[in-house]
Amino acid sequence: MRETVRRAGLATGQLGVAAGLAIVSYLFVGLVLFTAVVTLLVVGAGVLPETVLLLRRVAGFKRRRVAGWTGRAVPEAYVPLEGPLKERVRAAVSDPATWRDLRWLAAHFVYGWLLLYVSLIVWAVGAVVDGVWAGLLRRPPVLLPLVARLADLDAAWSGALLAPPPGAELVDRVAELTESRAGAVAAHGAELRRIERDLHDGAQARLVALSMRIGLAKRAYGRDPDAAAKLMDDAQDQAEEALAELRHVVRGIHPPILTDRGLVGAVRALAASSGLAVDVRDDGVEGGSRAPAAVEAAAYFVVAEALTNAAKHSGADRADVELARRATGLGVVVRDAGRGGADERGGSGLIGMRRRVAALDGKVEVSSPVGGPTVIEVELPCVW
Ligand SMILES: Nc1ncnc2c1ncn2[C@@H]1O[C@H](COP(=O)(O)OP(=O)(O)O)[C@@H](O)[C@H]1O
Numbered sequence: 564m565r566e567t568v569r570r571a572g573l574a575t576g577q578l579g580v581a582a583g584l585a586i587v588s589y590l591f592v593g594l595v596l597f598t599a600v601v602t603l604l605v606v607g608a609g610v611l612p613e614t615v616l617l618l619r620r621v622a623g624f625k626r627r628r629v630a631g632w633t634g635r636a637v638p639e640a641y642v643p644l645e646g647p648l649k650e651r652v653r654a655a656v657s658d659p660a661t662w663r664d665l666r667w668l669a670a671h672f673v674y675g676w677l678l679l680y681v682s683l684i685v686w687a688v689g690a691v692v693d694g695v696w697a698g699l700l701r702r703p704p705v706l707l708p709l710v711a712r713l714a715d716l717d718a719a720w721s722g723a724l725l726a727p728p729p730g731a732e733l734v735d736r737v738a739e740l741t742e743s744r745a746g747a748v749a750a751h752g753a754e755l756r757r758i759e760r761d762l763h764d765g766a767q768a769r770l771v772a773l774s775m776r777i778g779l780a781k782r783a784y785g786r787d788p789d790a791a792a793k794l795m796d797d798a799q800d801q802a803e804e805a806l807a808e809l810r811h812v813v814r815g816i817h818p819p820i821l822t823d824r825g826l827v828g829a830v831r832a833l834a835a836s837s838g839l840a841v842d843v844r845d846d847g848v849e850g851g852s853r854a855p856a857a858v859e860a861a862a863y864f865v866v867a868e869a870l871t872n873a874a875k876h877s878g879a880d881r882a883d884v885e886l887a888r889r890a891t892g893l894g895v896v897v898r899d900a901g902r903g904g905a906d907e908r909g910g911s912g913l914i915g916m917r918r919r920v921a922a923l924d925g926k927v928e929v930s931s932p933v934g935g936p937t938v939i940e941v942e943l944p945c946v947w
Pocket residue numbers: 872873875876877878899901902903904905906907908909910911912913914937
């Protein structure tokens with residue numbers, strides 16, 4: 564009984580707000596019409612994004628009310644209104660959420676008033692039939708649940724009109740995946756070209772020189788054994804250099820130390836050779852199953868780049884690295900207490916890091932306010 568009364572009180576509040584919004588919707592319809600007209604006359608295109616933003620706030624308020632009443636969140640999916648005016652107007656008009664909000668507003672325009680009148684009548688009748696409010700609260704009220712039903716109805720309607728269609732999140736996800744796949748393909752292409760360059764300029768050039776030395780040595784062999792021996796020495800040096808180049812290329816593809824020592828060991832080795840005092844913390848990564856090789860390699864390159872940056876740019880003499888096994892993947896955090904101000908447009912390292920991680924559908928967050936500290940957080944989704 565008490566619960567019914569409490570709920571009815573809430574319902575009345577809910578309906579009161581619905582009525583308030585009905586009044587807002589009256590004003591809004593005027594504003595929308597005004598905006599539409601002045602936009603058509605071009606002069607007023609500037610007010611369109613502002614009107615849409617205001618509309619989003621009103622709709623957002625209603626979403627929260629509905630969520631509060633039903634206990635179920637009403638998702639919202641808006642296209643951000645950013646950039647120059649033309650972009651904002653285009654985004655505001657082409658965003659299906661704008662049209663959903665307007666539809667809700669129009670519906671509210673009609674049934675908000677209906678709800679208000681009906682609930683007023685219900686209350687008036689309730690007051691007359693049951694005597695006074697006290698009477699209502701004393702006796703099991705028949706009409707109170709009716710008010711609650713009305714509030715339910717209002718929440719159901721508004722929730723249905725304001726929620727994005729069920730496929731909307733999937734559409735967003737597909738767009739995201741398409742983009743990250745395009746990124747992966749581009750990153751893969753760039754990687755192939757880099758490897759091809761490295762092999763061409765490094766190992767291949769050395770092997771060509773090596774082959775020439777051997778040719779010369781073969782010719783000199785009969786008539787000048789000393790010169791031949793000297794040429795063979797050169798050739799051996801060339802062969803060793805070619806090997807070193809090849810090792811370098813291999814490290815760039817998949818650092819062998821990862822295979823030998825695992826991610827935590829490899830990161831500790833990076834830390835030891837970084838020139839900084841680095842504290843490496845491992846939260847459940849070592850031992851047990853390992854992350855896929857591509858994920859380990861990406862994490863390794865993230866730490867390598869972040870520590871190189873910390874040593875080169877931050878001015879700090881120490882850093883922290885955190886590797887964490889999470890249900891959804893591998894988390895990597897690199898922190899330095901340096902001067903901050905990392906700027907992705909200032910070099911290629913951070914951008915490369917972002918591409919590498921995006922190719923695996925992961926996320927990079929760089930926080931580096933001027934004055935520091937710099938924190939790089941990376942999340943690489945994977946199944947362990
Ligand atoms: N940890 C850091 N602390 C301070 N500044 C940084 C840090 N990391 C990067 N930066 C700044 O951001 C720029 C871009 O970094 P990055 O993309 O790694 O390029 P690079 O290291 O090749 O210069 C750097 O040139 C540097 O000025």
